[in-house]
Amino acid sequence: MARGRGDAGPMRRGRNGQDAESIKFGPLEYWVGFNLRMAQDATFDAFSRRSKDVGEKPGRFSTLVLIARNPGISQTELSLANGRDKSSLTPVLEDLVRRGLVERKRVRSDRRAYRLNLTPSGKATLAQLMRCARRHERNLDRIIGARDRKRFLAALKRIAAEID
Amino acid sequence: MARGRGDAGPMRRGRNGQDAESIKFGPLEYWVGFNLRMAQDATFDAFSRRSKDVGEKPGRFSTLVLIARNPGISQTELSLANGRDKSSLTPVLEDLVRRGLVERKRVRSDRRAYRLNLTPSGKATLAQLMRCARRHERNLDRIIGARDRKRFLAALKRIAAEID
DNA sequence: AAGATATAGTTTGATATCCAACTATCGGCA
DNA sequence: TGCCGATAGTTGGATATCAAACTATATCTT
Numbered sequence: 001m002a003r004g005r006g007d008a009g010p011m012r013r014g015r016n017g018q019d020a021e022s023i024k025f026g027p028l029e030y031w032v033g034f035n036l037r038m039a040q041d042a043t044f045d046a047f048s049r050r051s052k053d054v055g056e057k058p059g060r061f062s063t064l065v066l067i068a069r070n071p072g073i074s075q076t077e078l079s080l081a082n083g084r085d086k087s088s089l090t091p092v093l094e095d096l097v098r099r100g101l102v103e104r105k106r107v108r109s110d111r112r113a114y115r116l117n118l119t120p121s122g123k124a125t126l127a128q129l130m131r132c133a134r135r136h137e138r139n140l141d142r143i144i145g146a147r148d149r150k151r152f153l154a155a156l157k158r159i160a161a162e163i164d
Numbered sequence: 165m166a167r168g169r170g171d172a173g174p175m176r177r178g179r180n181g182q183d184a185e186s187i188k189f190g191p192l193e194y195w196v197g198f199n200l201r202m203a204q205d206a207t208f209d210a211f212s213r214r215s216k217d218v219g220e221k222p223g224r225f226s227t228l229v230l231i232a233r234n235p236g237i238s239q240t241e242l243s244l245a246n247g248r249d250k251s252s253l254t255p256v257l258e259d260l261v262r263r264g265l266v267e268r269k270r271v272r273s274d275r276r277a278y279r280l281n282l283t284p285s286g287k288a289t290l291a292q293l294m295r296c297a298r299r300h301e302r303n304l305d306r307i308i309g310a311r312d313r314k315r316f317l318a319a320l321k322r323i324a325a326e327i328d
Numbered sequence: 329a330a331g332a333t334a335t336a337g338t339t340t341g342a343t344a345t346c347c348a349a350c351t352a353t354c355g356g357c358a
Numbered sequence: 359t360g361c362c363g364a365t366a367g368t369t370g371g372a373t374a375t376c377a378a379a380c381t382a383t384a385t386c387t388t
Contacts, residue, residue: 023245024233025192031297032304032313035208035320041247042324043197047307059374062198069188076336081187083205085376090338092374112336112383133195140196143326146172149196155316156199156310160206164305176380223344252345276353276366305377339380343377350369356362 036159043140050132056125061133063092064126066123067102072115074107101125176243181249214296218299220289225297227256228290231266236279238271265289 026036048058067073073095080085093116096102097120100104101122118126144152179217192198212222230245231237233317239257244251257280265286282290308316 013223023237023241024231025245026233027294028226028229031301032213032308032320033297033300035317035324036200036204036207038247038319038324042327043200046327047197048318055301057373060190063292065190065192066187069190074336077187081189083202084374085339087339087377088375097188099189107336110384112381114337119337130177130191133191133197136197137195139327140323141324142247144196148315150314151312152319153194153196153199155312156203157195159304160202161201163206163210163303221343238366247343249346249349250367251369255344271366274354274366276351278367329360329388330388333385336382337380340378340383342377343375345374346372348370348372352366354363354365354369356364358359358361 036133043136046139047132047136050136051129054125054128054132056129060096061129063089063096063102064122064129066121067116068118068126071117074113074115076113079118096122171254191318210303211296211300214300216243218292218296220223220293224256224260225293227253227260228265228286228293231280232282232287232290235281238277238279240277242280 025034047061051061052059056121062082063078066078070077070081073081075089077085079089082089093102093104093111097104100119103119104114105117107115113123141149189198208222211225216226217223223319226246227242230242234241234245237245239253240250243253257266257268261268264283267281267283267286268278269281282327305313
């Protein structure tokens with residue numbers, strides 16, 4: 001995690017290369033794909049910094065929310081909802097269970113599956129992360145502007161749903 | 165690469181878990197951060213599929229554009245422009261040079277640095293990728309809508325630039 | 329009921345990425 | 359001139375991720 005260029009301090013020029021500020025982006029400048037990536041990287045980094053105080057990796061957040069909102073969810077359902085492969089979830093849950101944030105119970109009627117639930121400790125951690133997330137979202141609101149926010153969100157949802 | 169949930173076929177219900185369609189997203193539903201991630205994952209996957217025919221990894225595209233637009237750029241400048249750590253670039257350039265798409269010359273006046281340029285073969289590959297990218301962008305335009313596109317792009321740029 | 333097919337979760341192997349430490353070189357300054 | 363802090367690029371160690379193969383269990387079909 002924590003991608004991105006970091007401090008954005010004053011960029012230097014190589015005598016031979018171009019000034020870093022004068023880099024030409026060509027079509028990347030106005031293409032949605034590239035700018036979506038840059039925006040996503042930036043928000044991810046910003047949230048990482050915020051949630052670092054809670055001592056939780058940023059990827060854990062949506063996982064915890066989804067378990068909280070869907071008690072007894074299975075790993076496969078969780079991975080689908082979260083947009084990650086189920087195999088990515090194995091080490092994450094191992095860690096969350098080991099640290100006592102998530103409880104994993106075998107299902108009696110289907111002994112292949114687990115049911116996931118938050119422990120009290122998991123709920124407490126999630127509450128802290130929620131505070132980070134609300135600040136983060138307020139910040140994003142400020143940048144996007146209240147007027148555009150709804151449209152912006154709707155566009156993101158359409159992209160995720162409709163792109164082939 | 166190629167993340168995301170794949171085919172979005174009919175989702176099953178575990179008798180015990182919830183219907184996959186009935187998963188509750190809670191605040192994730194209307195939070196920009198989560199939806200930005202989902203949209204970015206989806207566009208990334210879509211572009212991967214398109215560019216697979218060209219036989220090029222999707223991450224290579226912005227790299228090639230930036231070299232084409234900034235002949236003689238250094239690796240550090242490239243990594244800054246591309247929003248990735250310079251160390252990530254080492255294996256990428258190794259590969260691009262080995263396959264004859266990029267030419268890497270030592271700078272005489274500064275023997276630590278390289279200058280990067282596209283070879284004719286690199287330009288040809290880039291031209292193919294540009295065709296993929298244009299189709300990809302047309303698709304995104306269709307989804308976002310011509311009316312919102314400008315605002316959407318502006319919001320993405322503001323996010324990348326202003327988030328702390 | 330037996331065999332075939334599907335599903336839940338894990339394991340394995342690959343890639344992309346970060347950060348920190350490293351090597352070589354540069355540039356300034358005493 | 360000779361050292362010292364900055365810079366270019368690489369290396370090494372870590373994490374996140376995916377896809378495919380695997381194990382165990384479940385369900386369907388005949």
